[in-house]
Amino acid sequence: MLRRPVLVVNFGSQYVQLIARRVRELGVYSEIVHWDTPAEEIAKKDPFGVILSGGPASVYEASAPLPDPKIYDLGVPILGICYGLQVVTHQLGGRVERSSLQEFGRAKLKVLKKDRIFEGVPDEFEVWMSHADKVVELPPGFETLASSENSPHAVVASEDRRIYGFQFHPEVVHTSYGRELLANFLFRVCSAEKNWRMGDFLAEKMEEVKRTVGDAGVIAALSGGVDSTVASVLVHRAIGDRLHCFFVDHGLLRLGEREEVERNLRSLGLPLTVVDASELFLSRLRGVEDPEEKRRIVGNTFVEVLEREASRVGNARFLLQGTLYPDVVESAGVKGSAKIKTHHNVGGLPEKMKLRLLEPFRELFKDEVREIGRLLGIPEEILERHPFPGPGLAIRILGEVNREDLDLLRRADRIFIEELRREGLYPKVWQAFAVLLPIRSVGVMGDVRTYEKVVALRAVDSTDGMTADWSKLPHDFLDRVARRIVNEVRGVGRVVYDISSKPPSTIEWE
Numbered sequence: 001m002l003r004r005p006v007l008v009v010n011f012g013s014q015y016v017q018l019i020a021r022r023v024r025e026l027g028v029y030s031e032i033v034h035w036d037t038p039a040e041e042i043a044k045k046d047p048f049g050v051i052l053s054g055g056p057a058s059v060y061e062a063s064a065p066l067p068d069p070k071i072y073d074l075g076v077p078i079l080g081i082c083y084g085l086q087v088v089t090h091q092l093g094g095r096v097e098r099s100s101l102q103e104f105g106r107a108k109l110k111v112l113k114k115d116r117i118f119e120g121v122p123d124e125f126e127v128w129m130s131h132a133d134k135v136v137e138l139p140p141g142f143e144t145l146a147s148s149e150n151s152p153h154a155v156v157a158s159e160d161r162r163i164y165g166f167q168f169h170p171e172v173v174h175t176s177y178g179r180e181l182l183a184n185f186l187f188r189v190c191s192a193e194k195n196w197r198m199g200d201f202l203a204e205k206m207e208e209v210k211r212t213v214g215d216a217g218v219i220a221a222l223s224g225g226v227d228s229t230v231a232s233v234l235v236h237r238a239i240g241d242r243l244h245c246f247f248v249d250h251g252l253l254r255l256g257e258r259e260e261v262e263r264n265l266r267s268l269g270l271p272l273t274v275v276d277a278s279e280l281f282l283s284r285l286r287g288v289e290d291p292e293e294k295r296r297i298v299g300n301t302f303v304e305v306l307e308r309e310a311s312r313v314g315n316a317r318f319l320l321q322g323t324l325y326p327d328v329v330e331s332a333g334v335k336g337s338a339k340i341k342t343h344h345n346v347g348g349l350p351e352k353m354k355l356r357l358l359e360p361f362r363e364l365f366k367d368e369v370r371e372i373g374r375l376l377g378i379p380e381e382i383l384e385r386h387p388f389p390g391p392g393l394a395i396r397i398l399g400e401v402n403r404e405d406l407d408l409l410r411r412a413d414r415i416f417i418e419e420l421r422r423e424g425l426y427p428k429v430w431q432a433f434a435v436l437l438p439i440r441s442v443g444v445m446g447d448v449r450t451y452e453k454v455v456a457l458r459a460v461d462s463t464d465g466m467t468a469d470w471s472k473l474p475h476d477f478l479d480r481v482a483r484r485i486v487n488e489v490r491g492v493g494r495v496v497y498d499i500s501s502k503p504p505s506t507i508e509w510e
């Protein structure tokens with residue numbers, strides 16, 4: 001079904017997807033579009049409103065990304081956020097300058113003039129700022145509705161043209177009334193309808209899957225993770241046992257993972273084939289140290305194994321993939337930004353087997369997939385699982401992979417995860433795991449000098465894995481985990497905790 005969206009124009013802010021999600025959380029469908037989308041294309045989507053995102057550029061630079069100026073003539077309400085506000089100011093005849101004071105973090109916003117945008121919010125509240133440039137002169141027809149100490153024009157508007165601008169970020173949790181401000185823009189300025197409910201989406205999607213697939217068969221490669229599990233349950237409800245699910249054990253899984261995933265998937269009624277290909281994967285990885293080479297070997301072998309299994313399925317014409325909206329947005333990119341994440345592509349298989357892709361979650365964010373999972377009755381324990389990379393422990397053993405190290409890493413990782421669950425911390429961190437380092441370190445145990453392996457613990461807070469902060473886990477908790485690992489896992493003599501954030505580090509070590 002076509003829904004009228006609110007369009008979020010992407011100028012490269014790290015918060016673009018967050019803005020789109022906030023709009024959806026308020027019940028209005030949103031889509032992200034590239035900053036150079038022509039005004040005619042924007043008009044064709046018949047949006048309730050347009051939100052111009054933040055971004056790293058400065059409007060007065062020659063290379064600054066600026067939208068098609070005809071968007072201001074469409075009569076569609078516009079909200080500029082941070083860089084978006086500066087874009088509006090610059091394009092409509094005001095002035096933006098580099099400020100001598102950068103403004104990062106919390107600031108107090110003072111409302112100067114009552115307006116529909118402030119309905120239900122107090123006259124003073126905290127907002128989250130993050131900018132170097134500021135508006136020094138408003139465009140004709142605009143007025144200032146609120147200010148902060150360093151930003152005299154923190155909220156500006158041309159009420160008759162229904163164009164608003166915020167210097168701060170209403171989408172982040174640190175802005176106290178951010179949700180209310182966005183809701184006021186959506187419902188009081190844009191008169192948007194609530195057209196985004198997960199129950200409706202689910203019903204429509206099941207119909208669409210039935211229509212698209214007809215009487216063909218669908219192949220699904222499951223990992224036990226949230227996206228592939230929820231996608232498979234949805235498709236299974238739609239087309240029954242014409243869905244064929246495969247779970248490939250590549251020998252790089254965590255302790256007991258194969259049994260756990262198998263139990264989970266069978267309890268959901270999925271028609272499942274478990275393929276043990278660990279010998280094949282491990283033999284091909286022998287002697288390989290380079291991370292990208294390991295990824296390539298695991299990826300190619302996976303496709304080979306799946307192809308062999310899937311070729312036995314009669315009338316298979318589709319490959320189910322759990323592609324999410326962020327992957328779609330990222331693959332479109334903002335000028336040369338990241339390509340699609342490899343783990344969402346079972347690389348090469350669709351072409352080789354002439355399969356069409358079935359991607360029921362292309363429009364969804366991860367939280368929305370979880371909500372669909374709840375509507376389908378999938379247990380919370382499955383929906384809250386941390387992400388796990390396709391190449392598995394192969395990229396968590398730095399250097400060459402062998403059975404002995406796999407065994408050691410599995411036991412250390414199990415202790416970390418077990419303790420996180422015991423403390424109720426597991427659902428609070430976004431991803432957590434242990435890494436085996438390719439070094440030895442000196443220690444003493446009893447009176448004996450030891451020279452043993454080092455395990456690094458990694459836990460991060462994130463929303464989508466694109467950026468991440470290291471989790472500030474309590475010291476006594478880390479202490480307990482480290483003691484248990486050294487005491488219980490023979491061969492490990494030292495445990496370290498990774499305090500790097502992404503960027504500049506990545507979440508995984510390889």
Ligand code: XMP
Pocket residue numbers: 295342343344387388389390391431465466502505506507508509
């Ligand atoms: P990085 O290390 O890139 O990780 O910060 C971001 C997220 O992606 C996962 N990851 C992978 N997933 N194949 C996958 O399926 C891979 O090769 C791969 N590398 C990283 C990582 O676990 C984290 O969730």
